[in-house]
Amino acid sequence: MALTREQIAMRVAQEFQDGSYVNLGIGIPTLAANYVPDGVDVMLQSENGLLGMGRYPTEAEVDADMINAGKETVTASVGASIFDSAESFGMIRGGHVDFTVLGAFEVDVNGNIASWMIPGKLVKGMGGAMDLVAGAKNIIVTMTHADKHGNSKLLQSCTLPLTGVNCITQIITDLAVLDVADGAYHLRERAPGVTVEEIQEKTAGTLIVDGDIPEMKIK
Amino acid sequence: MALTREQIAMRVAQEFQDGSYVNLGIGIPTLAANYVPDGVDVMLQSENGLLGMGRYPTEAEVDADMINAGKETVTASVGASIFDSAESFGMIRGGHVDFTVLGAFEVDVNGNIASWMIPGKLVKGMGGAMDLVAGAKNIIVTMTHADKHGNSKLLQSCTLPLTGVNCITQIITDLAVLDVADGAYHLRERAPGVTVEEIQEKTAGTLIVDGDIPEMKIK
Amino acid sequence: MSGFDKVVTRYEDAMAGLRDDMTVIAGGFGLCGIPEGLIAQIKTMGTKGLTVVSNNCGVDGFGLGILLEDKQIKKMMSSYVGENALFEKQLLAGELEVELTPQGTLAEKMRAGGAGIPAFFTATGYGTPVGDGKDVRYFDGRPYILEESVTGDFAIVKAWKADRYGNCVYRHTAQNFNPMAATAGKITVVEVEEIVEPGELEPSQIHTPGIYVDRVIKGTFEKRIERKVTSEEGQ
Amino acid sequence: MSGFDKVVTRYEDAMAGLRDDMTVIAGGFGLCGIPEGLIAQIKTMGTKGLTVVSNNCGVDGFGLGILLEDKQIKKMMSSYVGENALFEKQLLAGELEVELTPQGTLAEKMRAGGAGIPAFFTATGYGTPVGDGKDVRYFDGRPYILEESVTGDFAIVKAWKADRYGNCVYRHTAQNFNPMAATAGKITVVEVEEIVEPGELEPSQIHTPGIYVDRVIKGTFEKRIERKVTSEEGQ
Numbered sequence: 001m002a003l004t005r006e007q008i009a010m011r012v013a014q015e016f017q018d019g020s021y022v023n024l025g026i027g028i029p030t031l032a033a034n035y036v037p038d039g040v041d042v043m044l045q046s047e048n049g050l051l052g053m054g055r056y057p058t059e060a061e062v063d064a065d066m067i068n069a070g071k072e073t074v075t076a077s078v079g080a081s082i083f084d085s086a087e088s089f090g091m092i093r094g095g096h097v098d099f100t101v102l103g104a105f106e107v108d109v110n111g112n113i114a115s116w117m118i119p120g121k122l123v124k125g126m127g128g129a130m131d132l133v134a135g136a137k138n139i140i141v142t143m144t145h146a147d148k149h150g151n152s153k154l155l156q157s158c159t160l161p162l163t164g165v166n167c168i169t170q171i172i173t174d175l176a177v178l179d180v181a182d183g184a185y186h187l188r189e190r191a192p193g194v195t196v197e198e199i200q201e202k203t204a205g206t207l208i209v210d211g212d213i214p215e216m217k218i219k
Numbered sequence: 220m221a222l223t224r225e226q227i228a229m230r231v232a233q234e235f236q237d238g239s240y241v242n243l244g245i246g247i248p249t250l251a252a253n254y255v256p257d258g259v260d261v262m263l264q265s266e267n268g269l270l271g272m273g274r275y276p277t278e279a280e281v282d283a284d285m286i287n288a289g290k291e292t293v294t295a296s297v298g299a300s301i302f303d304s305a306e307s308f309g310m311i312r313g314g315h316v317d318f319t320v321l322g323a324f325e326v327d328v329n330g331n332i333a334s335w336m337i338p339g340k341l342v343k344g345m346g347g348a349m350d351l352v353a354g355a356k357n358i359i360v361t362m363t364h365a366d367k368h369g370n371s372k373l374l375q376s377c378t379l380p381l382t383g384v385n386c387i388t389q390i391i392t393d394l395a396v397l398d399v400a401d402g403a404y405h406l407r408e409r410a411p412g413v414t415v416e417e418i419q420e421k422t423a424g425t426l427i428v429d430g431d432i433p434e435m436k437i438k
Numbered sequence: 439m440s441g442f443d444k445v446v447t448r449y450e451d452a453m454a455g456l457r458d459d460m461t462v463i464a465g466g467f468g469l470c471g472i473p474e475g476l477i478a479q480i481k482t483m484g485t486k487g488l489t490v491v492s493n494n495c496g497v498d499g500f501g502l503g504i505l506l507e508d509k510q511i512k513k514m515m516s517s518y519v520g521e522n523a524l525f526e527k528q529l530l531a532g533e534l535e536v537e538l539t540p541q542g543t544l545a546e547k548m549r550a551g552g553a554g555i556p557a558f559f560t561a562t563g564y565g566t567p568v569g570d571g572k573d574v575r576y577f578d579g580r581p582y583i584l585e586e587s588v589t590g591d592f593a594i595v596k597a598w599k600a601d602r603y604g605n606c607v608y609r610h611t612a613q614n615f616n617p618m619a620a621t622a623g624k625i626t627v628v629e630v631e632e633i634v635e636p637g638e639l640e641p642s643q644i645h646t647p648g649i650y651v652d653r654v655i656k657g658t659f660e661k662r663i664e665r666k667v668t669s670e671e672g673q
Numbered sequence: 674m675s676g677f678d679k680v681v682t683r684y685e686d687a688m689a690g691l692r693d694d695m696t697v698i699a700g701g702f703g704l705c706g707i708p709e710g711l712i713a714q715i716k717t718m719g720t721k722g723l724t725v726v727s728n729n730c731g732v733d734g735f736g737l738g739i740l741l742e743d744k745q746i747k748k749m750m751s752s753y754v755g756e757n758a759l760f761e762k763q764l765l766a767g768e769l770e771v772e773l774t775p776q777g778t779l780a781e782k783m784r785a786g787g788a789g790i791p792a793f794f795t796a797t798g799y800g801t802p803v804g805d806g807k808d809v810r811y812f813d814g815r816p817y818i819l820e821e822s823v824t825g826d827f828a829i830v831k832a833w834k835a836d837r838y839g840n841c842v843y844r845h846t847a848q849n850f851n852p853m854a855a856t857a858g859k860i861t862v863v864e865v866e867e868i869v870e871p872g873e874l875e876p877s878q879i880h881t882p883g884i885y886v887d888r889v890i891k892g893t894f895e896k897r898i899e900r901k902v903t904s905e906e907g908q
Contacts, residue, residue, distance in 0.1 A: 019676025021884050041676050043838075043884075047541065048467045049614050051882050056669035064470065064661035065598075065612040071468040071664040079677070079838040079871030081882035082610055084617040084645070085467070085493070086549040089542025090788030093562060094856060096884045117567070122526060123538065125518035130568060131542030134561040135789055165565035238441025240649050260441050262603075262649075266776065267702045268846050270647050275904035283705065283896035284833075284847040290703040290899040298442070298603040298636030300647035301845055303852040303880070304702070304728070305784040308777025309553030312797060313621060315649045336802070341761060342773065344753035349803060350777030353796040354554055384800035546790070555781070556812035558793040577791035577821070586812070610877060642845060643878050 001193045002174040007218050008142050010035040011189075012101055012172050014217075015140060016042045023047060023092065023132060025102035026070050028142045032101055043077070045097050047128040049088045052080025069128065089128070093135040100136035102129060104143050104168075106158045109205040111168040111180045113141060114160035126163060133164030145173040145202045152204035154178070154185060175199050177216060184208045189216045220412045221393040226437050227361050229254040231320055231391050233436075234359060235261045242266060242311065242351060244321035245289050247361045251320055262296070264316050266347040268307045271299025288347065308347070312354040319355035321348060323362050323387075325377045328424040330387040330399045332360060333379035345382060352383030364392040364421045371423035373397070373404060394418050396435060403427045408435045444604040444654045445633060449479040452627050452655040456485050456592055459512070463548060463590035464492035464502060465619040468521075468664050471612030472501050473596040473629040475657035480594075481505055491515040491588055493544060493615055495525050500662050509533060515588065517541035521664070540568060543585050545618055550587035552621025552650065557586045593623025596659075597646065600630045601637070604651030605644045613645065620646045629657040679839045679889045680868060684714040687862050687890040691720050691827055694747070698783060698825035699727035699737060700854040703756075703899050706847030707736050708831040708864040710892035715829075716740055726750040726823055728779060728850055730760050735897055744768060750823065752776035756899070775803060778820050780853055785822035787856025787885065792821045828858025831894075832881065835865045836872070839886025840879045848880065855881045864892040 003011065009031035016022060016036055023045045024030050036042055044053040046068040053068055054077035061075060068074045076082065091097060104115040113133055116126040133139055146152050154171065171178045176199045177189040184206040187199060192215050200207055222230065228250035235241060235255055242264045243249050255261055263272040265287040272287055273296035280294060287293045295301065310316060323334040332352055335345040352358055365371050373390065390397045395418045396408040403425040406418060411434050419426055446452050453476060456462070462480070466472035477496075480488075481504050488511050495514050496503030505511050506524045513535040519525055528534035539547070540562045550558055559582035563569045573584040595616045598609035606628055608616055620626050628646075633656050681687050688711060691697070697715070701707035712731075715723075716739050723746050730749050731738030733756075740746050741759045748770040754760055763769035774782070775797045785793055794817035798804045808819040830851045833844035841863055843851055855861050863881075868891050 017676070043677060045884070046611075048470075049611050050876075051884055052876070056667045058670070059668050062663070062666060062668060063610065064663050065610040067468065067470045067611055067664070071470070072667040073663060073665065074667075076610075076876050079836060079840065079883070080876045081840050081874075081879040082613060082876040083879075083882060084608075084613050085541070085545035085615045086618050086788075087882075089545050090784070090856065091882065091884055093542055093560065093789030094787050095789060096787075096856075112565070122530070124520035125516060125538045126540055126568070127518040128541035130540040130566060131562045134564070135542075162566045164562075236441070262442060264649070265846075267705075268849050269641075270649055271641070275902045277905070278903050281898070281901060281903060282845065283898050284845040286703065286705045286846055286899070290705070291902040292898060292900065293902075295641050295845075298601060298605065298648070299641045300605050300639075300644040301641040301848060302644075302647060303843075303848050304776070304780035304850045305553075305853050306647075308780050309549070309621065310647070310649055312554030312777055312795065313552050314554060315552075315621075331800070341765070343755035344751060344773045345775055345803070346753040347776035349775040349801060350797045353799070354777075381801045546788075550793070553781075555793050555795060556815075556817055557810075558785070558790050560790060575792075580791075582791055608877065613877065642843065642848065642880075645877075 003191050006031060008172055008174060010218050011177065011216050012140060012142055013037065016040055016099060020098040021045055022099045023097050023136065027103050029101035029103065047088050047092060049083050049085055050076060050080065052077040089131050092131050095135055095137055097136045099138045099140060100132045101140045101142060102132065104141045106153050106155055106160055107141055107168050107171060108155045108158045109180065109183050109185060111166045112158045113163045113168050114158045115163045117161045129163050133167045139168050140170045140172055141168050142172050145175040152202050154203045154205050156205040175202065187213050189214055191216055192218065222410045225250060227391055227393060229437050230396065230435050231359060231361055232256065235259055235318060239317040240264055241318045242316050242355065246322050248320035248322065266307050266311060268302050268304055269295060269299065271296040308350050311350050314354055314356055316355045318357045318359060319351045320359045320361060321351065323360045324379055325372050325374055326360055326387050326390060327374045327377045328399065328402050328404060330385045331377045332382045332387050333377045334382045336380045348382050352386045358387050359389045359391055360387050361391050364394040371421050373422045373424050375424040394421060406432050408433055410435055411437065442603045444651055445602050446653050446655050449475055449655065452476060452653050453479045453483060455625060456480065456483060458485055459487040460591035461489040461491065463593040463619045463622050464490060465595045465614065465616030467493050467614035469496065469501050469662050471596045471614050471616055473594045474659050476594040476627055476629050477502060477504060484508060486510050487512045489513045491590060493517050493541060495519050495522055497521045498524050515539055517544050545615060547585060547588040548615065548618035548622045551589035552618065555587055557584050559584055588622065590623045593619045593626040595620045595626060595628045597628050597630045599632045599634055600628055600654045601634050601639055603636050604628065604648030604654055605639050606646035607639060607643065608645050617646050620650045625652045626650055627653045629655050631659065677838045679886055680837050681888050681890050684710055684890065687711060687888050688714045688718060690860060691715065691718060693720055694722040695826040696724040696726065698828040698854045698857050699725060700830045700849065700851030702728050702849035704731065704736050704897050706831045706849050706851055708829045709894050711829040711862055711864050712737060712739065719743060721745050722747045724748045726825060728752050728776060730754050730757055732756045733759050750774055752779050780850060782820060782823040783853035783857045786824040787853065790822055792819050794819055823857065825858045828854045828861040830855045830861060830863045832863050832865045834867045834869055835863055835889045836869050836874055838871050839863065839883030839889055840874050841881035842874060842878065843880050852881050855885045860887045861885055862888045864890050866894065
């Protein structure tokens with residue numbers, strides 16, 4: 001069965017290692033912070049200039065000067081640092097952030113990603129997404145495998161304007177975990193109860209299925 | 220009569236305006252800090268990362284972590300700020316320092332300056348001089364008008380490797396104050412008792428003498 | 439040190455010299471750390487044809503959004519311009535131009551502008567519409583695009599505290615784009631919550647050295663919150 | 674948060690992984706703010722063929738100068754290398770290579786290296802031997818040269834205090850090149866006067882966020898003064 005948003009987030013969180021610096025995009029990626037495994041500590045980077053993003057504030061702690069990149073009120077965790085936007089993106093672009101997790105409209109077998117612009121629709125901007133995909137050591141894309149019309153989002157070649165090229169290395173969808181390498185998707189895990197055939201059918205780009213594909217372990 | 224080092228420094232200091240940020244090179248330029256006119260306050264920038272360089276410390280105040288660009292122990296003045304070398308040179312290169320005063324081996328009518336390298340002699344490095352001449356709003360060169368053999372240092376074209384091009388706007392020597400513009404030296408002031416003829420004779424590059432040339436006012 | 443006293447008390451003086459068709463660089467991220475009073479003064483002055491460089495354009499009725507009401511902005515350079523219906527309307531009507539710029543590139547453009555770096559290479563935006571028409575160069579086998587720096591006739595900045603000499607510190611994430619903006623204005627105006635005497639700020643802890651700052655004014659701030667999200671104690 | 678605890682107690686562990694022919698970026702200006710114990714450890718290890726990127730090369734018998742004694746340095750990238758007779762001797766004998774780099778360009782090269790900027794344009798050095806062979810480009814009618822960034826296999830840094838997560842603050846002008854060096858090492862090692870617990874440093878006042886730092890070690894420092902100059906009280 002296809003994973004829920006929460007289950008996708010759980011699977012994403014399994015990728016983090018103890019001591020990882022992680023930037024989480026808006027949506028499913030943000031949920032991943034709730035499912036970091038026991039014994040693993042991550043520090044969240046928020047690109048508006050906060051390393052060590054904490055929980056949301058209590059009513060009494062709310063402070064207009066303390067927000068995250070989604071413009072939500074937040075707190076700083078113990079050991080946090082706060083800095084300006086140039087430093088924040090130096091950190092991102094310079095490859096110091098271990099994991100970036102973000103959503104996408106489309107990806108393709110060359111590791112390209114389209115996530116910010118649909119021609120004909122009003123464009124609101126790319127925010128920090130282009131910097132994040134250009135800079136992070138590991139970029140994980142989270143999204144549903146197909147759109148609501150059933151069209152695959154894992155293409156041979158993106159059709160929408162790109163956010164970045166040759167940058168995506170891993171995709172975690174409601175159906176599967178896949179690596180992107182050598183011009184193909186490599187199926188690594190299936191969602192519980194989802195068959196390789198279904199994944200194959202819903203993947204428009206070249207899919208390599210090598211050996212037995214295990215089911216994801218989701219609590 | 221030719222000015223002493225102290226008198227050159229006095230004349231340099233007359234250029235500063237109240238509220239000027241000033242970077243002073245080693246030697247005569249450093250002396251200028253002692254002669255800032257009454258009613259004029261300047262803030263000294265030291266390129267190792269100190270804006271608001273103060274006096275030398277007392278014995279009790281000496282602190283190895285508090286030095287200037289000449290590697291001398293110093294203090295910070297009230298209202299000083301301390302920052303890293305990238306910020307310090309951002310400040311310099313970005314044109315935020317009002318005056319840079321430095322010495323030179325040679326200058327020429329195109330505003331070029333040679334101050335760091337004599338071929339055949341061991342080169343110790345340019346330090347921050349190339350950044351300073353590339354960045355400051357006003358660059359004042361202080362030096363003796365001629366070398367010890369009597370050869371002019373104000374040339375038509377520099378012969379030594381350059382520190383910077385088209386950057387010098389004013390020269391204050393033991394004999395004269397000159398502006399550099401439009402491919403010529405423009406004589407502005409004479410040292411007390413020094414004739415235009417003597418200056419003419421000791422200036423190898425094109426010298427324009429326009430009207431009466433007043434004597435410098437040195438206390 | 440009267441020559442270094444940058445404090446002004448009237449907003450007219452703070453923004454004196456702003457003219458039609460100038461470029462204004464503004465600090466702030468969303469509604470966090472924005473120079474509310476300086477923006478209001480620009481609205482009062484009615485200056486038109488402005489190019490505004492800022493990560494966002496406020497919201498309807500607050501922040502830079504109020505400069506849209508009388509169509510004072512000709513062009514925005516921003517990374518994200520959602521949250522603003524009037525912006526959308528003027529954009530669709532062709533009354534407003536927008537140059538979308540990746541957030542990190544925008545921050546770096548401001549820093550470079552202030553630091554005498556006219557252009558730099560970045561991988562950000564290569565192969566995307568942002569890279570269209572820009573010079574491409576390979577370093578270590580990877581393609582980068584050339585981005586030029588930005589400077590403003592004015593920079594408007596929000597700091598927490600400044601001393602009379604213009605040395606500034608920022609509070610929490612209200613820092614964001616403000617320090618870079620401060621370096622990139624021909625005239626840099628800082629609006630602060632508190633003015634202190636020189637010497638009160640620890641020299642090594644100053645975020646923006648006073649050399650970048652031309653005018654300091656004490657403001658009062660509404661500090662509107664865009665997305666208030668709270669949690670229960672201990673969560 | 675054990676995964677973020679970067680404290681090591683032995684210098685062997687602090688510099689573990691340093692091999693012959695690697696590049697080391699070192700903070701410090703003259704003898705101010707130099708990682709004395711890390712330099713001593715490199716001498717102890719006897720690593721050869723090093724390329725060292727640092728504003729200066731210490732003095733005879735102190736600072737980076739001690740790495741010359743056993744000819745461990747193959748090449749220096751510095752802005753000024755006076756004050757060192759052994760350096761001069763090895764340079765003239767062709768045993769040591771030096772790439773003289775303007776001080777501001779050196780600082781910017783380190784910052785760019787850490788910030789994912791592979792190259793930038795600067796006016797510094799145009800028309801001088803520094804500009805020889807480098808790309809020239811005009812912006813607003815003024816010529817600039819293209820300078821490439823620098824990164825190191827290791828960066829060695831001296832901070833005043835660091836917490837266990839590697840967040841650092843620097844003291845006075847001992848800051849200098851250290852923050853940029855910290856960003857530019859594949860492995861960044863920070864030697865400090867004091868290790869504090871996470872939370873003790875004010876987040877907005879941290880100079881180097883811990884994300885750049887791999888190892889932290891507490892050292893003891895001689896802090897030799899190169900030019901002690903004093904004045905009478907009140908002068």
